[in-house]
Amino acid sequence: MKKSTEALDRIDVKILQILQQDCRISNVELANKVNLSPTPCLERVKRLEKNGYIDKYVAHLNPKKLNVNLSAYIQVSLTNTSTKDLEEFNRQVRALNEVVECSMVAGGFDYLIKIRLQDMAEYRDFLGDKLAAIKGISQTHTYVVMEEVKSTHLVKLPTLS
Numbered sequence: 143m144k145k146s147t148e149a150l151d152r153i154d155v156k157i158l159q160i161l162q163q164d165c166r167i168s169n170v171e172l173a174n175k176v177n178l179s180p181t182p183c184l185e186r187v188k189r190l191e192k193n194g195y196i197d198k199y200v201a202h203l204n205p206k207k208l209n210v211n212l213s214a215y216i217q218v219s220l221t222n223t224s225t226k227d228l229e230e231f232n233r234q235v236r237a238l239n240e241v242v243e244c245s246m247v248a249g250g251f252d253y254l255i256k257i258r259l260q261d262m263a264e265y266r267d268f269l270g271d272k273l274a275a276i277k278g279i280s281q282t283h284t285y286v287v288m289e290e291v292k293s294t295h296l297v298k299l300p301t302l303s
Contacts, residue, residue, distance in 0.1 A: 147157075148246055149171075150300065151176075151226070151302065153176050153177075153178065153301060154186060154195075155184070155299050156175070156176045156188065157176055157186055157204075158299055159299055160176070160293070161187070161196065162296050162297065170185050170262070172187070182289045198240075199215050202295060210259060211260070212258070212260065212261055212262065212265060212286065212287075213242075213256065213257065213259075213286075213290065214256070214257050214265060214271075214286045214287060215255065215256050215257075215284070215285045215287070216254070216255060216256075216257065216273070217251040217254060217283040217284075217285075218251060218252075218253040218255060218279055218281075218282050218284060219251045219280050219282070220252045220278050220279060220280060221278050221280040222278060223252060226232055230278070231276060231279075232280060234276045235242055235255065235276070238268075238272055240258065240259055240264075240268050240272070241256070242256050242257065242258050243256055244256075251281075251283075251290070265284075269282070269284070272302045
C-alpha cells in the first residue's frame with residue numbers, strides 16, 4: 143500500500159511536538175529549538191501543513207472564564223442506523239454549538255457526545271429543545287462531569303529512533 147504523504151523524520155516530529163504546545167512560536171524560535179536555520183524550518187512546516195499533518199491553528203479557550211463550566215457526556219442510541227439516518231444525525235449534531243465532540247462508537251450505543259454548557263438549566267433546555275428535536279433518537283444517557291482529570295488537544299506522536 144502506497145503512502146500518500148512523505149514519511150516523518152525526527153525533526154518533523156519535534157516540530158509537531160513544539161507546535162502542538164505553542165502554535166504561536168515564531169519561526170526563528172522554532173528553528174532554534176529543532177537546530178535548523180529559519181528557511182528550512184519554515185519549508186518543513188509548510189510541507190507538514192500541505193501533507194495534512196497540521197490541520198489548523200487554534201486558540202484553546204478557558205471554559206470557566208467563558209461561563210461554560212458544566213460539561214457532560216451523552217450516550218445516544220438511534221432507532222435506525224442506515225447510512226441515510228447516520229448522515230442526517232451527523233448533520234444535525236454538527237449544527238449544535240453546545241456539542242464540542244461527537245463520535246460514532248461501536249458497542250451498546252451509537253454515539254458519544256460531549257457538551258459544554260453554563261449550568262443544569264441550560265442542559266435541561268438543550269436536552270429537551272435541541273437534542274430531542276433530532277428525529278431517530280431512541281434513547282440517551284447523560285453523565286455529568288464532576289471533575290475534569292485530564293483534557294488535552296495533544297496527539298501522541300511516533301517515537302523515531
